[in-house]
Amino acid sequence: MTNIDIALLSFPVLLALIFLRIPIGLAMLITGIGGSYFINGSFLMIFAQLKNLTWGTFSGYSLSIIPLFLIMGQFATLGGMSQSLFKAAETWLGHRKGGVAMAAVGACAGFGAICGSSLATAATMGQVALPELRRYGYSGELATGALAAGGTLGILIPPSVILVIYAILTEQNIAKLFVAAFIPGVLAAIGYMIAIAIYVRLKPGSAGQRERASYPERFQSLLAVWPVLIVFIAVVGGIYGGIFTPTEAAAIGAFGTGVIALMNGGLTRSSLKLSILTTASATGMIFLIVFGAGVYNAFLALSQLPQTAAAYVGSQGFNPWLVMVCVLLLYLVFGCVMDSLSMILLTVPIFFPIMSALDFGLTPEEFALWFGIIVLIVVEVGLITPPVGMNLFVINAMAKDTPLSATYRGVFPFVLTDVIRVAILTMFPAITLVAVRLLY
Amino acid sequence: MFERIDRLIRWLAAVMAILGGIALIAVILSTVASVSGRALLFIGLGPIRGDFELVELGTGFAVFAFLPWTQINRQHASVEILTMHMGGVINRLIDLVGDGLMFAIAVLLAWKHWQGTLDKLAYGETTFVIQYPLWWAYASGLVGAFGFVLISFWCVILSIRAFVTGRDQVHGEIVH
Amino acid sequence: QEVTLRMHQFLPPQANVPAGVLIPWAEKIGTESGGRIKVEVFSAMSLGGTPPQLMDQARDGVVDIVWTLPGYTPGRFPRAEVFELPFMMTNAEATSRAYWDLFKSDMEMQDFKGIKILATWVHGPGVIHAKGEGVRKLEDMQGKKLRGPTRVINGLLAELGAEPIGMPVPAIPEALSKGVIDGTVIPWEVTPALRIAELVNTHTEFSGDTALYTAAFVLAMNQAKYDSLPDDLKKVIDDNTGAEFSAFAGKTQAAFDAPSRKIAEATDNDIVILDEAEVARWHEVADKVVDNWYGEMEAKGIDGKALRAKAQELITKYTK
Ligand code: NA
Ligand code: NA
Numbered sequence: 001m002t003n004i005d006i007a008l009l010s011f012p013v014l015l016a017l018i019f020l021r022i023p024i025g026l027a028m029l030i031t032g033i034g035g036s037y038f039i040n041g042s043f044l045m046i047f048a049q050l051k052n053l054t055w056g057t058f059s060g061y062s063l064s065i066i067p068l069f070l071i072m073g074q075f076a077t078l079g080g081m082s083q084s085l086f087k088a089a090e091t092w093l094g095h096r097k098g099g100v101a102m103a104a105v106g107a108c109a110g111f112g113a114i115c116g117s118s119l120a121t122a123a124t125m126g127q128v129a130l131p132e133l134r135r136y137g138y139s140g141e142l143a144t145g146a147l148a149a150g151g152t153l154g155i156l157i158p159p160s161v162i163l164v165i166y167a168i169l170t171e172q173n174i175a176k177l178f179v180a181a182f183i184p185g186v187l188a189a190i191g192y193m194i195a196i197a198i199y200v201r202l203k204p205g206s207a208g209q210r211e212r213a214s215y216p217e218r219f220q221s222l223l224a225v226w227p228v229l230i231v232f233i234a235v236v237g238g239i240y241g242g243i244f245t246p247t248e249a250a251a252i253g254a255f256g257t258g259v260i261a262l263m264n265g266g267l268t269r270s271s272l273k274l275s276i277l278t279t280a281s282a283t284g285m286i287f288l289i290v291f292g293a294g295v296y297n298a299f300l301a302l303s304q305l306p307q308t309a310a311a312y313v314g315s316q317g318f319n320p321w322l323v324m325v326c327v328l329l330l331y332l333v334f335g336c337v338m339d340s341l342s343m344i345l346l347t348v349p350i351f352f353p354i355m356s357a358l359d360f361g362l363t364p365e366e367f368a369l370w371f372g373i374i375v376l377i378v379v380e381v382g383l384i385t386p387p388v389g390m391n392l393f394v395i396n397a398m399a400k401d402t403p404l405s406a407t408y409r410g411v412f413p414f415v416l417t418d419v420i421r422v423a424i425l426t427m428f429p430a431i432t433l434v435a436v437r438l439l440y
Numbered sequence: 441m442f443e444r445i446d447r448l449i450r451w452l453a454a455v456m457a458i459l460g461g462i463a464l465i466a467v468i469l470s471t472v473a474s475v476s477g478r479a480l481l482f483i484g485l486g487p488i489r490g491d492f493e494l495v496e497l498g499t500g501f502a503v504f505a506f507l508p509w510t511q512i513n514r515q516h517a518s519v520e521i522l523t524m525h526m527g528g529v530i531n532r533l534i535d536l537v538g539d540g541l542m543f544a545i546a547v548l549l550a551w552k553h554w555q556g557t558l559d560k561l562a563y564g565e566t567t568f569v570i571q572y573p574l575w576w577a578y579a580s581g582l583v584g585a586f587g588f589v590l591i592s593f594w595c596v597i598l599s600i601r602a603f604v605t606g607r608d609q610v611h612g613e614i615v616h
Numbered sequence: 617q618e619v620t621l622r623m624h625q626f627l628p629p630q631a632n633v634p635a636g637v638l639i640p641w642a643e644k645i646g647t648e649s650g651g652r653i654k655v656e657v658f659s660a661m662s663l664g665g666t667p668p669q670l671m672d673q674a675r676d677g678v679v680d681i682v683w684t685l686p687g688y689t690p691g692r693f694p695r696a697e698v699f700e701l702p703f704m705m706t707n708a709e710a711t712s713r714a715y716w717d718l719f720k721s722d723m724e725m726q727d728f729k730g731i732k733i734l735a736t737w738v739h740g741p742g743v744i745h746a747k748g749e750g751v752r753k754l755e756d757m758q759g760k761k762l763r764g765p766t767r768v769i770n771g772l773l774a775e776l777g778a779e780p781i782g783m784p785v786p787a788i789p790e791a792l793s794k795g796v797i798d799g800t801v802i803p804w805e806v807t808p809a810l811r812i813a814e815l816v817n818t819h820t821e822f823s824g825d826t827a828l829y830t831a832a833f834v835l836a837m838n839q840a841k842y843d844s845l846p847d848d849l850k851k852v853i854d855d856n857t858g859a860e861f862s863a864f865a866g867k868t869q870a871a872f873d874a875p876s877r878k879i880a881e882a883t884d885n886d887i888v889i890l891d892e893a894e895v896a897r898w899h900e901v902a903d904k905v906v907d908n909w910y911g912e913m914e915a916k917g918i919d920g921k922a923l924r925a926k927a928q929e930l931i932t933k934y935t936k
Contacts, residue, residue, distance in 0.1 A: 021523040021531075022538050023516035029545055047548075048676035051556035052669040054549055055581055059500025060666075061492055061783075067464055067502060167789070173811060244475060245796050247495060251471035258468070276461030277454065277509065284510025285517055287503045298664030302622075304656070386519075393517035404519055478779075481759050489774075492782055559672065566691040568782040569770055573691075 007303035028292030035299040067283040068250035073127025074275035079261030084224035091213035091221040098200035101146040102193045104129040108150030109189040112157035122151025122391040137208025140402030145410025148391040152380045157185035180369045191417035231256040320358035335382020370429045381418045449594045453508040460505030467498035490569035504584025508591035536599040546592040550585040617654045623681040626667040629659040632872040649852045674836045687766025693727040700768040702902035705830040706935040712737035712866030714930035716859045732837040734857035739803045740870030741827030746799030750818020763800040804873035813880040
């Protein structure tokens with residue numbers, strides 16, 4: 001059995017474990033450790049690696065944003081901010097069919113403009129919006145699906161951690177990539193809202209109806225969100241004004257919401273304890289998966305399956321567009337079981353040179369920008385495709401009464417809009433490039 | 441007796457999670473202080489030297505300390521799409537197998553992290569800026585790592601009990 | 617083939633050192649062994665872990681060969697720090713040769729015991745890259761938030777009045793664009809990959825024979841894996857490592873400096889070269905850093921003074 005065979009065999013094993021309700025992080029750890037054993041003929045490599053890998057993953061600076069944004073969401077809820085924020089959003093949008101879910105997507109897009117991470121956007125907006133969606137009679141299926149998809153706007157709308165990594169891997173201009181990401185990001189938000197509108201018409205029982213709010217009511221609702229605005233403006237201003245890293249912004253946000261909750265009387269000894277415990281269980285869940293994905297991805301890299309697959313596609317002398325479709329399909333398939341950051345780190349160094357050599361009728365720089373945005377979208381789709389979709393887990397962990405299978409069903413229409421958007425952006429590179437062409 | 445041990449175990453997991461939460465709040469406060477200092481360079485203040493390293497120290501300790509709490513409350517993400525249609529006996533068996541595997545992984549991680557800590561102690565490695573000994577940081581993770589072993593062992597006991605008695609465990613509930 | 621050696625390193629494969637030094641080396645080992653050794657290069661930490669963990673990965677046998685900086689694990693390889701002290705290095709080739717000699721005489725059986733070191737080299741002269749007016753005199757360092765690569769260099773930056781901020785190399789562009797740091801010290805060679813010329817306005821170089829700083833690298837191998845090779849394959853490894861390969865690696869890495877500097881020259885950025893009088897003022901501060909380092913070495917039972925003198929003597933000997 002070759003290493004490639006072992007890697008190919010690991011997919012059904014991983015899926016079997018996951019579908020037998022073994023915790024997903026645990027399933028990836030076991031498959032990764034087992035795979036490493038079969039490739040090396042011993043546990044020596046993986047055991048030696050585990051001496052440092054756990055601490056390295058848990059203490060990673062960029063991942064520290066996750067518990068910080070989770071606790072920020074807890075404090076925001078304690079301070080009554082999620083209620084008032086959502087009231088404002090739904091007085092403006094809520095009377096439409098599916099309007100509260102649309103408001104949630106809009107709020108995710110707004111949050112995405114200050115946050116470079118999908119997980120953090122999903123976690124924060126989930127904390128804020130999920131209770132409200134349920135209060136207005138939205139089904140768990142639709143509510144968790146919309147929020148998981150909305151969370152991906154955190155990475156689609158710049159700034160985006162993944163784009164920064166892509167820029168470094170491919171030696172591209174970060175600012176131009178951010179500009180190129182903007183129109184596709186807005187299209188994503190619009191696509192999600194259309195998906196909601198169609199969904200509630202096909203499944204009328206899945207969303208409650210809300211009366212149209214009067215304009216005085218609407219403006220009054222805006223007054224109630226000033227603490228949120230202050231925190232958000234501090235965070236936005238801090239990042240764009242060049243004062244904070246995203247992790248620092250998360251800490252500032254948590255501090256600000258904590259202070260507001262304290263002033264509103266929402267933050268007491270017992271509610272603080274509850275906030276910490278809720279943050280703890282979600283953080284433990286997410287980090288076990290991140291850790292498991294790290295071990296599993298290291299095993300895949302060791303087997304050289306991703307590299308071999310990439311080399312095969314590149315060596316066949318295919319039509320460039322056919323290769324592009326194959327690469328995107330490969331990303332979608334890998335995205336079902338892998339996390340986006342590892343996927344970028346693993347595949348871009350191999351795919352990018354191959355794809356650059358093919359002729360798409362673009363200059364090298366335009367190709368790099370366009371390819372980067374398309375890859376960004378497809379790896380981001382991986383965050384919401386079952387069975388392993390980090391955003392699905394983050395949101396589902398907050399919806400205690402919604403089984404994961406319902407979230408899987410609920411996210412389907414959103415994945416569908418993602419696929420349609422990828423197809424359109426692939427066929428018409430100009431949509432992605434027009435903003436860069438105008439500004440530079 | 442059984443109930444008393446169960447309460448003690450849950451209390452221990454909660455205590456560790458809250459210690460982790462306190463570390464997280466310390467991370468928030470030190471980051472706010474550092475960012476404020478950096479913004480006020482002109483009046484002679486400055487960032488906390490090595491603030492990134494403090495964030496890493498605090499988060500690393502916290503995440504380890506959170507694992508037992510996630511485990512005792514069965515908060516790990518899993519897919520129940522197939523098993524929900526299976527019988528109670530099969531599900532209790534799956535619980536038992538899953539908890540057994542989690543316990544094995546917990547032991548492996550604690551054992552390896554312990555060795556990693558000893559390595560860092562032996563090498564005398566420090567961080568870049570503050571230059572605190574790295575083994576302190578690793579050792580702080582041992583609290584949660586050993587807690588995870590204990591709590592996931594107790595989960596195996598709970599699963600055996602549920603399997604033998606045929607009574608389902610409470611799932612997805614946070615007990616305070 | 618008989619033997620597969622896994623090499624792990626932290627940069628993407630198309631970066632200068634992997635593309636110009638590591639991957640060609642791996643191919644050469646394959647050819648000269650008649651295909652009996654295959655070196656698989658795993659780039660950008662694809663086998664997991666963080667760059668500071670690379671040394672442990674080689675030592676513990678997670679992988680067989682790593683390219684890393686001893687400075688990534690502060691406190692563990694104190695003697696290699698001597699080459700990172702300010703105003704030590706002249707050019708990368710000569711300093712790399714000196715590093716190999718000193719490694720053989722003073723480090724192999726001490727700091728690096730238990731790890732098979734295949735090569736030791738340094739990068740080209742370290743340059744200060746900063747936003748705005750940048751650094752034109754010593755006083756400009758005051759309060760500047762600068763990213764430094766290792767413990768010794770962070771200490772130097774602090775002594776010069778700057779606020780050293782530690783972060784991994786890939787985090788530099790975002791930190792620069794967001795103002796988290798005002799600048800960074802790195803050699804020219806790395807700047808295109810990190811888009812540094814687009815993100816800063818001023819580059820500061822030092823006139824004189826020596827550079828402000830350099831950073832020390834090693835190519836390290838798992839000792840047991842090396843010992844397990846048959847003698848003829850050991851010879852293939854030995855023939856392609858050591859003094860000559862170290863000098864070649866340092867020279868090759870530094871050769872990427874000039875084309876990278878050209879990219880910055882083509883922009884509106886200022887390239888400031890501090891004159892000899894100004895550099896003399898920096899030397900005074902640098903002497904304090906050296907004295908501090910002597911003290912730290914003494915606490916570890918190492919004669920830092922003798923070590924630095926020996927290193928300087930070797931560098932002078934190899935500098936043409
Ligand atoms: Na974003
Ligand atoms: Na997925």
